[in-house]
Amino acid sequence: MPSLHDATRGRVLFGGDYNPEQWPEEVWADDVRLMKEAGVTSVTLGVFSWAMIEPRPGAREFGWLDRLMDLMHAGGIGVVLATPTSSPPPWMGALHPETLPRTEEGTVVTYGSRQHFCPSSPVYRRYAAALTEDLAARYADHPALTMWHINNEYCTHCWCDGTADHFRRWLAARHRTVAALNEAWGTAFWSQRYDTWSEILPPRRVQYLRNPAHELDFKRFTSDALLECYTAERDIVARHTPHIPVTTNFMPLWEGQDAWAWAEHEDVVSVDVYPDPKDPRGGQYNAMLADMTRSQACGPWMVMEQAAGSVNWREVNHPKPAGLNRLWSLQAVARGADAVCYFQWRQSRQGSEKFHSAMLSHAGEHGRTFAEVKRIGAELALIGAEVSGKEVTAEVAVLHDWDAWWGAAQQDRPSSLVAYTELVQAWHAALWEGGIATGFARPEADLSGYRMVLVPQLYLLSDAAIDNLVAYARGGGTLVCGFFTGVADPDGRVRPGGMDSRLRALFGIRTVHEWWPLEAGATVECDGLRGTLWSEELEPDGSAETVSAYRGGELDGLPAVLRKGTATYLSTLPEPGALRDLLGRRAAEAGVRPVVEGLPTGVEAVRRGELLFLLNHGRSPAGVKLPGRRLDLLTGTETDGGVELGRFGVAVLRDVPA
Template sequence: MPDLSDATRGRLLFGGDYNPEQWPEETWHEDVRLMKEAGVNSVTLGVFSWAKLEPRPGAREFGWLDRLMDLMHENGIGVVLATPTSSPPPWMGRLHPETLPRDEDGRTEWWGSRQHFSHSSATYRRYAAAITEDLAARYGGHPALRMWHINNEYCTYDYGDEAEDAFRGWLQAGYGTLDALNRAWGTAFWSQGYGDWHEVLPPRRAHYMKNPTQVLDFRRFTSDALLECYLAERDIVARHSPHTPVTTNFMALWQGLDAWRWAGQEDVVSIDVYPDPRDPFGGQYGALVHDMTRSQARGGPWAVMEQAAGPVNWRGVNHPKPAGLNRLWSLQAVARGADAVCYFQWRQSRQGSEKFHSGMVGHAGERGRTFQEVKRIGAELALLSGKVADTRVEAAEVAVLLDWNSWWAAEQDGRLSREVDQAQVVRAWHRALWEAHTVADFAHPEHDLSGYRLVVVPQLYLMTDAAVDNLVTYVHQGGTLVAGFQTGVADEDDRVREGGMDARLRDLFGIRVLHEWWPLDAGETVDADGFRGTLWSEEIEAADDVDAVTPYKGGELDGLPAILRKGRARYLSTLPEPHALRALLTEIAAEAGVRPTLAGLPAGVEAVRRGGLLFLLQHGRERVTVPVPGRHRDLLTGAEVTGTVELGRYGVAVLEAAS
């Protein structure tokens, strides 16, 4: 099975999406000159080229792509070749309207943008397979080819007729009988019992709230239907070039795809990551995305497929990156396991919806600050390649649990609080670990957790029996577990478990009775002994065998447990404020034998070990002194470092121990 090393060939990949069809052909040679000047060794071609490759049904216009592939090879630049299937040509929608997706109101999503395809359309799949087959046959053996890139940011929902038939078939395969489906969906409620499979529909527009398990299953189905599209194209290109790795790019913390399930089908896990330059915790967000992607890559190297060299075009206000931030975040990705650092896109567009989205070569051209910074990043990645490429991040001792099924179920209509955002809860817990200078993996709750000293569960509203048993076994075998509020409430069918929490978890945490959930309003807090809680609280009665209780102070829950500890398991019935959560997790991690990557780090400085190297990254604007025991050499500057290292605004040092 090929992997990222087959594409990198012992070096870090650096480049981005190249869309030369937007420019006169004479620009191509100028692009190559600038790419070589910037140290670019990889470009992604063809992502949005279907209309140019197939201007009429069945026609093939490959001449321009032939010339580009040859041009890249002649100049030592590898190609990540994309199948163009995320954006079908207008003729397809005109001739085959059934290929267009429909929303939950039955409205057609027309061409004129992108991702306008029905994942369940047999016609779309036939055309997608045909263009993929011809691309793979033509370029599968081309010497410039380094990796295949299937589609782009899979994210389409479809409620149309073919999706309806496919959803019904998916349910029949999963449940077998209508009786089983009726039990799983709880259709005794609101007279929803189904007597014929043809009565079962996608969760289209309804008068009031929809059946939650129907919606949950539709999310599962959609993820699987899109995965079928990916696998069909993956298998075609793999047949023509079996030693070339294949990827498709995930979107960071996107709810629509079960990334654990998808990652298992990729040779290379890749991500598009766009932290907000104005976010004071943008660096922590990047670290979270990197940790999650590395974990989906099973600890091996992974790829940043897209990031921005400057501003994006889709926020309310699109701020540029201050000088040095692009470099900092690029090297942060390498520190946390990336072997490819790429951008959308190479040359900034002059027309279209993304003309204000930055490129490696911006509207200011080669003299612009953006390109000059890109050149520096390319040079530094070249310096690091021999030491870093195809190495791993030092094994983490902490795991953060996340499950897309739980996320889907927790954020439906009819829940107790719209203030609870799963992604923000996960980010809060990861931020506490990041600020404590502790590198964490992410894991599925059914994964083997035995290699971790500490497992944290920000929130797992829905848990399978296997997941519950896994956590109980982990603790009984000596692991330390910390779980957040509203964990273990529902089973895999989104059925509330008897007692409001799985009985095995109640016993594990020392909960006799969970009387009521008490969600908090926006901005509301609740006092507890030694800290203040946010977002949520719960009315809990502790069991007799609990080891310690941290009580609420005042209000309706006065004296009741805010935190319970029984043995190596803790349960937090609220979300402590950031500094309190950091202090709590730091204390628990220390008890579990987890130590920070480097002691004595100033606030805002991140430390990660990869491949025997120590990466130090300063996310602040002030000059700081970082204690580093022993003698080292900074690979970026060649300077000798003894005892301490100075980092300026957005500064980075990559230290190798002196021999």
């Protein structure tokens, strides 16, 4: 099976989306000149070019793309060739309105933007397959082709009648009988029992609350329906070019796509990364997405898109200050990326993304953005051969699961203030601030390679997942689990006792009497910490140690944090410093140490292969003490005893033998 290594060839790819169809052809040669000046080694072509290639049904106009492929090859630039199926031409919606998606209220989502297709539409799928077939046949042997990029940011939802038919087929395959579906969905509630498959619809707009099990299955179905679209096109290009790796770009932590399941069908796992430059947690968010994507890839991965400056879709779109683009790009490489790419190469002058930044901004080749892009390209060329393909080792795993996320996001839950992704980020941030290398894993995965496993929250767990966690902890692994975990089975059915009995026995909990969610901004006092968001009325069974108890209020004296052997349960979310300290203590007991001890605040240390990356996320200089001599590959200078990092500074260090 081809891999990212087949495309990188021992270097870190650098480049981005190139949309030359937006520009006169005389600009193309100048683009290649500037790409070479910037150290660009890879461009993605054709992402939104369906209407250019097929201006009317069945037509094929490849001449312009032929010239571009040849131009890129002549310039020594590899091409990630996209199937342009994320944005059907206007003629498709006009001639085949059944291909257009519908909202849950029944409103048609018309053409004039992008992603305006129903994933279940046979007509859309037929046109997409035909175009992909011709594209793959034409360019299979082109020397510029290094990778296939299928579609773009799969994120379409649809509630139309065609989707309803597809959903019923999916349900029949999952549940086998209507009776089994009724049992799984609990349709005895509110007289929702179904008699035939034909009665079942997608979870459209209803009078009051929708059945949460119905919604859960629809989210699973939607991810699978989109995956069918991807695999259909992937199989076509793989048949023509079995030696060329295939990818599609994930959106970071997007609810609608189970990235664990999708990653199994990709040769290269890629993601689009857009932290807010004004967010003080931006560097940590970037690290979290890198750790998650690397874990899905089981090795090196690809930044398919990032912004060279500002984006265009936030309420206020701040540019990246000088140095931040470089810092975050090298941070991705430190955490396993073998490709660093952007949306896009040349900033658009028209369309809805003309204020989205690019490697070559409106300021042109003399602008600050392009100067920083050139520096990044040069530095990636310096370190590429030494870092490409190298592993990042983590002894701690954060468990993350889309089913659990979908189940916890139901409308009728105890607190709408509890957001799954915020919990995942809070727990990862505690490790990041503590300098502890981290990966992610599914709850059913083999956890034996980790010294410590963290569960920020997994509301819904399968029996296999629960048995896996119990076996891990009872085998001596350090397990730390957050509140409202193990509450429901895979159908969203609440387990007896408010938490699975196996988990209650593991943590020393006899009963979960009540969940006590907190109001916005409210806290609860506990021994040695202050809790936020949530609290629980737990009755211990006498086998566990109360590490911290609630003080004051209705829960006074009851356990906030319980520990039994190597398993710890948190019934609240400690404030950030307290969570960092608690997880740091558990990590130390498990034999996990920070990558570098005693780092200044805001400095990150990551080891990839034999190289040590130091990254200063602060706006002030910072000094890092290190024993021994090291060579900084970015500057070519040797250090002895420490490194000085400037604002947003980066050092990439290799040990120098004594």
